[in-house]
Amino acid sequence: MKVKTLTDLEIDLNQETLDNLKLRLQGQVLLSGDTGYEQSRTVWNGMIDKKPALVVRCLGIVDVITCVQFAREHNLLLCIKGGGHNIAGLATAEGAMMLDMSLMHGVWVDTKRRIAHAQVGCLLGDVDRETQLHGLAAVLGFVSRTGITGLTTGGGFGYLTRRWGWTSDNVVGMDLVTADGQLVRASEEENEDLFWGLRGGGGNFGVVTGIDYALYPVGPEIVGGLVAWPASEASGVLDLYRTLIEKAPPELTLVVLMRPAPPAPWLPKDMHGKPIIAMLACYSGNPAQGEKAVAPIKSFGKPIGDILIRRPYVQLQSLLDSTQPNGRRYYWKSEYLPDIKPALCEKVIEHAAKIPSPHSAMILFQLKGALNSLKDDHSAVGNRDSRYVVNIAGSWEQAGDDAVNVEWAREAWADTRQFSTGGTYINFLTEDEGPDRVEAALSSGIQRLAEIKAKWDPENVFRTNRNIKPV
Ligand SMILES: Cc1cc2nc3c(=O)[nH]c(=O)nc-3n(C[C@H](O)[C@H](O)[C@H](O)COP(=O)(O)OP(=O)(O)OC[C@H]3O[C@@H](n4cnc5c(N)ncnc54)[C@H](O)[C@@H]3O)c2cc1C
Structure with a gap:
């Protein structure tokens, strides 16, 4: 079997070598044609079609150590799949040895210390379900099927970000298998440099095996959902x-979307496919106060649909899931914003009117709050001047429609970039976005990250990511 090396060559791994690897593992080794191989190798974005030479479905930390050691012995290119949700498809690589972490999805909640320990194959929904049992929540993202590890190591934001900052600001510690196969802890107390880099610098420093999140009292009932207008x-x-975000309390997070109406049961049939604007809200504090806070949204104009109600927090966390299915084609452009200017709103309206697919959207997310009050060099994620995000989210079915949809996103981006802080979210970068965009995402932290990389991964074993070259 041919496998790619770190020096971009192809080498032969014979049956005996593979059998030896299998003997050292608890998890399965999958090759092309094996049941489960397709599921492991595919990622959320259907534009990405890469075939790793072999997949190991790790069942524990010892499997991870074994794989890293095996890859080092044979100089193999490694890739690591958490949830596989990265739009650039960084979880997979042609000819590589893939570590599929999806079977490591345990969550342990320490209610006294208010900490959840999550294994790295967890999706957001896995963590939310377990923590909500205790009326607690971690700061995670908006779609429950997203992987926790890529999201957290790249920064992470969601309904609770205004109150408690980036997801990575709320990590208490991480466990990591390093390039030389050692299991180490990264926290404020241990390997502080590594801890700094892992909170924003992605999977550059090793294979993360566990993440400890600080938890906060949230729900289980909150006020959340959507209101839509033509x-x-x-x-x-x-x-x-613009009026509401000026004075919204930190408990209230507001997102605006413009897109063709999906065929959702809460929207009138005659509106399906027609252009709409919707406001997505979450009030994560007391529901009675939440009802008052969202009243101006519900009473505005003549909505065509309103599902902004009291509901379980876990339900809100999966409300958008069906709009983001695995395997569809996706292309995004995104910028951090300091504010929402009327001129930006005009551009959003203009480009939303030109959306060429029934699934694409222009989205404005609200971040303003806790993350702005920490120092820029608190951790590698930086971007402490970001108060909003614009995401131009292209989504369509057929490869034949790639050009028109990519072109739409690029045009809308060219017209909205002028409103940016100059920063962008590393986890929203597409495959065609290069080092200049990584620099925009990590700004002044890049030099420090390169030094941390040199200490922990001098040979750049972990490179199927937004790669920081060791210096
Ligand atoms: C539908 C959708 C909704 C999203 N919503 C949000 C949101 O609300 N908020 C937000 O902040 N982001 C959001 N994102 C972006 C999300 O943060 C990224 O896609 C992120 O990469 C997903 O993590 P993952 O584990 O699924 O990544 P994967 O695609 O599995 O991996 C991404 C990168 O992380 C590395 N990696 C994965 N696991 C490990 C590990 N154990 N150790 C070391 N490196 C590892 C991989 O090698 C790869 O380089 C969303 C994405 C999608 C597709």
């Missing part, structure tokens, strides 16, 4: 959005 109301709704 796109003809967009300018009024965006004015309302």
Whole structure:
């Protein structure tokens, strides 16, 4: 079997070598044609179609150590799959040895210390379900099927970010298998440099095996959901959005989306496929106060649908899941914003009107709050001047429609970039975005990350990521 090396050559791994690897593992080794290989090798974005030479479905930390040692012995290119949700498809690589972490998805909640220990194959929903049993929550993202590890090591934001900062600001510690196969702990007390880099610098320093999250009292019942209007109301709704975000308490997070209406049961059938604007809200504090906070949204104009109600927090966390299925084609462009200017709103309306697919959207996320009050060099994620995010989210079915959809996203981006802080979210970068965009995402932290990389992974074993070259 041919496998790619770190020096970009192909070498032959014979049956005996593979059999030896299998004997050292608890998890399965999968090759092309084996049951489960396709499921492991594919990622969320259907634009990415790469075939690793072999996949190991790790069942524990010893499997991870064994794989790293095996890869080093044979100089193999490694890739690591958490949830496989990275839009650039960084979880997979042609001809590589893939570590599929999806079977390591245990979550342990320490209610006294208010900490959840999560294994790295968890999706967001796995963590939310277990923590919500105790009325607690970690700061995670908006779609429950996203992997926790890529999200957390790249920064991470969601409904609770305004109160408690980036997801990575709320990590208490991480366990990691290093390039020389050692299991180490990264926290404020141990390997502080590594801990700094892992909170924003992605999977550059090793294979993360566990993440400890600080938890906060949230729900289980909150006020959350969506209200939608026809796109003809967009300018009024965006004015309302600008007014609300000025004085919204940290418990309230507001997101605006413009897109063709999906065929959702809460939207009238005759509106399906027609352009709409919707506001997504979560009030994560007391539900009675939440109802008051969202009242101006529910009473604005003539909504065509309203599912902004009291509901379980876990339910809100999966409300958008069906709009982001695995295997569809996706292309995004994204920028951090210091504010929401009326001129930006005009551009959002203009480009939303040109969306060429029934699934694409222009989205404005709200971040403003706790993350802005920490120092820029608190951890590698930086971007402490970001108060909003614009995401131009292209999504379509057929390869034949790639060009028109990519072009739409690029045009909308070219027109909205002028409103950026100059920073961008590393986890939203697409495959065609290169080192200049990684620099925009990590800004002044890059030099320090390169030094940490040189200490922990001098040979750049972990390179199927937003790679930081060791210095
Ligand atoms: C539908 C959707 C919704 C999203 N919503 C949000 C959101 O609300 N908030 C937000 O912040 N982001 C969001 N994202 C972006 C998300 O943060 C990234 O896609 C992230 O990479 C997902 O993590 P993953 O584990 O699934 O990544 P994967 O695709 O599995 O991996 C991404 C990178 O992380 C590395 N990696 C994975 N596991 C490990 C490990 N154990 N050790 C070391 N490196 C590892 C991989 O090698 C790869 O380089 C969303 C993405 C999608 C597709």
